[in-house]
Amino acid sequence: MFEVYHPVKGELFEVIDNKGNIINQEWFPEIDDSTVLKAYKDMLFARTVDLMIVSYQRQGRIYTYPPNYGQEAVSQAVASQVDVENDWVVPAFRELPLYLAKGAQLRDVFLMYMGDEKGASWSESKRMLPISVPIATQLPHAVGLGYALKMDKEKHVVYAFVGDGGTSTGDFHEAMNFAQVWKVPVVFIVQNNQFAISVPFNTQSGADTIAVKAMGYGMKGIRVDGNDFFAMYSAVRDASDYAREGSGPVLIEAVTYRKGAHTTSDDPYKYRTKEEEEEWDKKDPLKRLKYYLMERELWNNKDEELLLKTFKKEIDQAFLDTENSMSYELNEVFDHLYADQLGDLIRQKKRYKEFMEWKAKRQESVQNK
Amino acid sequence: MKIMNIVKSINNALDLMLRENNKVVVYGEDVGVEGGVFRVTEDLQKKHGVERVFDSPLAESTIVGSAIGMAIAGYRPVVEIQFSGFAYPALDQIISHMARMRNRTRGKFTSPVVVRMPYGGGINALEMHSESMEAFYAHTPGLKVVIPSTPYDAKGLLISAIESDDPIIFMEPKRIYRAIKQEVPEEKYAIPIGKAKVLKKGNDVTMIAYGAMIRECQKAIVMAEKEGVDVELIDLRTIYPLDKETIADSIKKTGRVVFVAEEPTSFGVGSEIMALANEEAFLSLEAPPKRVTGFDTIVPYPQGEHFYMQTPEKILFELLETARF
Numbered sequence: 129m130f131e132v133y134h135p136v137k138g139e140l141f142e143v144i145d146n147k148g149n150i151i152n153q154e155w156f157p158e159i160d161d162s163t164v165l166k167a168y169k170d171m172l173f174a175r176t177v178d179l180m181i182v183s184y185q186r187q188g189r190i191y192t193y194p195p196n197y198g199q200e201a202v203s204q205a206v207a208s209q210v211d212v213e214n215d216w217v218v219p220a221f222r223e224l225p226l227y228l229a230k231g232a233q234l235r236d237v238f239l240m241y242m243g244d245e246k247g248a249s250w251s252e253s254k255r256m257l258p259i260s261v262p263i264a265t266q267l268p269h270a271v272g273l274g275y276a277l278k279m280d281k282e283k284h285v286v287y288a289f290v291g292d293g294g295t296s297t298g299d300f301h302e303a304m305n306f307a308q309v310w311k312v313p314v315v316f317i318v319q320n321n322q323f324a325i326s327v328p329f330n331t332q333s334g335a336d337t338i339a340v341k342a343m344g345y346g347m348k349g350i351r352v353d354g355n356d357f358f359a360m361y362s363a364v365r366d367a368s369d370y371a372r373e374g375s376g377p378v379l380i381e382a383v384t385y386r387k388g389a390h391t392t393s394d395d396p397y398k399y400r401t402k403e404e405e406e407e408w409d410k411k412d413p414l415k416r417l418k419y420y421l422m423e424r425e426l427w428n429n430k431d432e433e434l435l436l437k438t439f440k441k442e443i444d445q446a447f448l449d450t451e452n453s454m455s456y457e458l459n460e461v462f463d464h465l466y467a468d469q470l471g472d473l474i475r476q477k478k479r480y481k482e483f484m485e486w487k488a489k490r491q492e493s494v495q496n497k
Numbered sequence: 498m499k500i501m502n503i504v505k506s507i508n509n510a511l512d513l514m515l516r517e518n519n520k521v522v523v524y525g526e527d528v529g530v531e532g533g534v535f536r537v538t539e540d541l542q543k544k545h546g547v548e549r550v551f552d553s554p555l556a557e558s559t560i561v562g563s564a565i566g567m568a569i570a571g572y573r574p575v576v577e578i579q580f581s582g583f584a585y586p587a588l589d590q591i592i593s594h595m596a597r598m599r600n601r602t603r604g605k606f607t608s609p610v611v612v613r614m615p616y617g618g619g620i621n622a623l624e625m626h627s628e629s630m631e632a633f634y635a636h637t638p639g640l641k642v643v644i645p646s647t648p649y650d651a652k653g654l655l656i657s658a659i660e661s662d663d664p665i666i667f668m669e670p671k672r673i674y675r676a677i678k679q680e681v682p683e684e685k686y687a688i689p690i691g692k693a694k695v696l697k698k699g700n701d702v703t704m705i706a707y708g709a710m711i712r713e714c715q716k717a718i719v720m721a722e723k724e725g726v727d728v729e730l731i732d733l734r735t736i737y738p739l740d741k742e743t744i745a746d747s748i749k750k751t752g753r754v755v756f757v758a759e760e761p762t763s764f765g766v767g768s769e770i771m772a773l774a775n776e777e778a779f780l781s782l783e784a785p786p787k788r789v790t791g792f793d794t795i796v797p798y799p800q801g802e803h804f805y806m807q808t809p810e811k812i813l814f815e816l817l818e819t820a821r822f
Contacts (some may be wrong), residue, residue: 191622191623191799192621192623242799242800243799244801245797248624248798261582261623262582262586263583297555297556297558297586298558298559298586299586324526325526325531326531326552327526327527327552327555331552331554332555398530398531454800456797456801458804460801461792461794461797461804461805462794465794472762473792473794476792476793480792483810483814483815486814
């Protein structure tokens with residue numbers, strides 16, 4: 129695959145068209161219908177979660193949130209084949225389908241964006257790092273995790289994510305270079321969603337593609353239609369096989385589009401047009417996969433309507449449960465910073481409690497007056 | 498005169514300086530087309546062109562590093578770091594080069610760069626969006642660190658920063674970006690770097706703060722008055738170089754000092770104030786100098802942030818203890 133779709137050719141690896149028709153039979157992945165159907169349902173679930181979080185945000189029940197809307201196929205392609213126990217996932221912050229596949233609970237996702245660190249650790253998930261707020265700074269960690277897998281002779285893979293903007297950073301370049309020099313089993317997936325907040329890719333980079341950057345490191349690379357689930361699935365399969373066998377890292381550029389805002393604080397119409405959004409809407413990853421499934425009578429609108437209803441109920445219940453059980457104790461500010469309880473922190477906590485007592489007494493005396 | 502908030506007054510200062518000096522350039526992430534995520538640079542690209550006001554690739558290190566190069570070549574770059582918590586990849590350029598170029602070349606090359614960055618908490622933000630790490634910069638020889646607390650000061654201080662021949666870290670209290678409005682002259686004026694301002698005269702306790710904490714202190718002072726405590730409030734405006742004279746004179750007068758900031762307590766700006774009180778006003782002290790500052794912890798996510806932030810009540814609690822010592 130990496131020779132046929134060599135990045136210097138500048139070709140985009142695609143398997144289905146916008147109507148879900150197979151246009152590249154040779155590279156259609158070995159995948160059974162039930163896996164495809166599950167992938168579609170999982171993407172639909174993630175999209176529903178995403179849209180509902182945005183509406184909770186508008187209701188003032190959640191803080192700033194970065195939507196995944198339109199990019200679901202990229203990380204779903206990993207979610208559908210990841211070894212939940214053993215592979216590592218190093219997220220950026222727009223890989224919701226994969227977080228859920230890796231064992232993240234809805235509660236974790238909600239808490240994270242409601243402003244509670246308890247959500248950040250993905251309480252029940254194995255081998256998945258927290259979301260990384262400073263762009264691309266997580267990529268060197270992926271290299272280290274890959275090195276550890278290699279040392280421990282574990283035949284597993286690290287999936288590391290970053291966006292198009294992140295490829296401008298020093299950490300991106302340094303991580304690519306280390307990864308290839310050490311030949312670590314890391315699959316780097318760049319979600320090229322066309323914008324780093326307001327900055328389009330042609331202002332971000334002078335290169336025609338991100339995939340071609342792999343050449344500079346001596347690394348395998350491929351440019352994939354990130355809104356084509358089958359193309360992503362194939363590319364991730366080949367890349368992870370390559371990495372798992374000890375051949376080294378691979379860079380996948382997933383060409384996609386952020387249909388939503390950068391975060392709920394952002395207004396995309398400051399820097400792009402409705403027309404452009406409509407053009408990309410034709411390539412929506414869920415629409416394309418749905419065409420494919422409907423053509424084969426594996427799915428219909430009635431199924432979707434019913435499932436959406438169940439999803440919404442489940443998500444709303446989980447959100448209410450999270451809201452109703454929220455708590456944040458003073459101890460949580462202090463308890464996880466060091467392995468030991470430091471004297472400074474103990475004193476500062478004690479002083480805060482004295483303040484709280486004083487405050488309570490003062491309020492009492494005001495009320496008594 | 499025009500009513501402005503801090504966002505507008507900084508925008509106005511940049512606009513003026515871009516108009517007056519063709520060596521001034523303004524850039525950073527989302528600074529051009531979008532006008533910055535806080536809209537501080539709104540419309541500046543339209544007014545001054547894409548060559549002088551522009552979007553950079555996403556890489557703080559080279560945003561600052563390239564500004565050093567431009568400054569050496571005679572330009573006056575004003576670069577924006579989107580949030581101060583994203584400045585860390587640029588620390589190498591700031592510490593290793595920006596702060597040292599003049600000294601290293603015995604004055605042959607200089608780096609009069611202004612690095613603007615919104616800082617501070619209290620806006621219910623994600624991780625890395627709420628820090629107050631001004632002490633890093635104040636501790637680095639070769640840098641000057643400026644933090645305004647009002648629209649008027651923000652404009653005058655930024656103009657001084659751009660005209661300064663030294664590199665300036667200009668930290669903007671984003672929590673009050675739009676919260677305070679006041680009359681600001683539309684013409685150019687400068688407020689000297691290195692001069693604190695006595696915002697309120699008082700006889701019992703000297704209170705020292707800057708940035709978004711000034712407003713919290715003012716609220717605490719109103720409450721303290723009802724308790725019979727008369728506070729003198731000093732806005733530092735410049736963290737480094739510190740206006741030691743103004744601070745020491747006040748402490749000598751009141752004999753008591755309370756420092757208020759969002760920064761973590763240990764090894765901070767407040768530590769320097771404590772040292773100053775002892776070094777310059779030891780014989781006048783009537784109570785131990787006190788810091789009302791953040792815990793030595795990471796700023797908690799929004800649900801826990803109220804524990805960390807300095808509130809008027811918390812300031813009052815500590816202030817009364819010092820006043821009645």
